[in-house]
Amino acid sequence: MKLRRALVTAAMVAAVISPSAVLSASRAFAAPAPAPAAQTPSVAALEQAAAEAAKAYDAAVAAEAAQQAKVNAFMADSQPYLGKVEAVRAAAKQAADAKAAADKALAAAQAETAKLDDPTTSEDERVAILTRLHKATEAAKAAAAAKTAADTALKAAGDALDDARVAELRKLFQLGEAKKAAATAKADADKALADARVAAARPTPTPTPTTGGEPAPATGTDAGAGSGTGAVTPVAETGTGVTGTSTGTSNDSGSTGTGGSTGTGGAAAAAKTGATKTGTGTGTGTTAAGTTATAGELAETGSNPATPYLVLGAGLAISLGAAAVHVSRRKAGQSA
Numbered sequence: 277m278k279l280r281r282a283l284v285t286a287a288m289v290a291a292v293i294s295p296s297a298v299l300s301a302s303r304a305f306a307a308p309a310p311a312p313a314a315q316t317p318s319v320a321a322l323e324q325a326a327a328e329a330a331k332a333y334d335a336a337v338a339a340e341a342a343q344q345a346k347v348n349a350f351m352a353d354s355q356p357y358l359g360k361v362e363a364v365r366a367a368a369k370q371a372a373d374a375k376a377a378a379d380k381a382l383a384a385a386q387a388e389t390a391k392l393d394d395p396t397t398s399e400d401e402r403v404a405i406l407t408r409l410h411k412a413t414e415a416a417k418a419a420a421a422a423k424t425a426a427d428t429a430l431k432a433a434g435d436a437l438d439d440a441r442v443a444e445l446r447k448l449f450q451l452g453e454a455k456k457a458a459a460t461a462k463a464d465a466d467k468a469l470a471d472a473r474v475a476a477a478r479p480t481p482t483p484t485p486t487t488g489g490e491p492a493p494a495t496g497t498d499a500g501a502g503s504g505t506g507a508v509t510p511v512a513e514t515g516t517g518v519t520g521t522s523t524g525t526s527n528d529s530g531s532t533g534t535g536g537s538t539g540t541g542g543a544a545a546a547a548k549t550g551a552t553k554t555g556t557g558t559g560t561g562t563t564a565a566g567t568t569a570t571a572g573e574l575a576e577t578g579s580n581p582a583t584p585y586l587v588l589g590a591g592l593a594i595s596l597g598a599a600a601v602h603v604s605r606r607k608a609g610q611s612a
Contacts, residue, residue: 319476322469329458329465336455343448350444357437364433368426375419378412385412 317325385408391397392405 317468317472319469319472322465322472326462326465326469329462333455333458333462336451336458340448340451340455343444343451347444347448350441354437354441357433357440361430361433361437364426364430368423368430371419371423371426375416375423378416378419382409382412382416385409 385405388405389409392402397405
């Protein structure tokens with residue numbers, strides 16, 4: 277009773293696990309889907325692409341030449357920036373001269389202050405000296421401020437001129453890089469077009485007819501009578517054979533002989549293997565070329581040839597498990 281229960285349990289487990297093992301093996305060994313073949317552009321499309329690349333390159337060359345001329349003209353006369361710089365520079369020079377004059381007047385006013393200690397200097401003269409000193413000091417301060425502002429304006433105008441020149445040079449550099457990229461694209465398009473033309477001029481190879489994935493067999497007849505001993509020597513046959521005869525003698529050991537064949541067949545060569553004969557006598561016979569058998573694999577269903585082995589291994593594992601359960605239960609019954 278316990279043995280029956282163990283066998284029934286093993287059978288139920290096998291019924292549940294075996295389909296899962298088969299399906300998992302099929303998924304594990306399923307051949308990957310072939311990648312889609314890339315479409316090769318036609319010669320007409322490549323010619324159009326090459327023409328567009330050449331047009332883009334010519335436009336890039338013209339743009340760079342125009343920018344180069346603009347840069348040359350701007351460097352020679354950077355207007356309006358250069359005019360502004362010149363005007364600000366002149367104002368800065370005037371401010372510098374005014375500051376120098378104010379500083380000189382301030383120095384003279386300061387020198388007059390020495391008379392303040394002279395007892396002979398009247399009170400009115402003392403007031404006049406101090407007034408001139410005060411005015412000279414204020415004038416010097418104003419001249420210094422004006423010169424600072426003029427210098428700041430001159431620096432700003434110079435920076436604006438430099439920025440404008442750099443901007444024009446940057447445009448020229450970018451157009452030069454664009455011309456290089458257009459030249460590279462043009463060279464690639466020309467090369468692709470040349471390769472396509474060479475490929476189009478190359479003759480297309482004729483596909484070889486096949487039967488079931490193998491070269492098509494040749495058919496024909498062999499005629500011959502001969503004498504000799506041994507095994508029949510294989511003779512290679514081509515699509516259109518030749519006629520011929522061979523002579524030989526046969527005995528109990530066997531016979532050997534070679535013969536021609538006539539007929540038509542596939543483009544590929546088909547091999548004909550002779551068989552060993554026993555007996556004596558002479559005669560003629562015909563031999564039909566056969567097809568070559570190929571070691572087969574599973575049908576192209578997505579599974580792999582290893583699937584049966586996996587299923588067999590799963591069955592063995594289930595059987596071993598069932599035997600182990602039976603033995604353990606039997607030992608448990610005996611111990612009880």
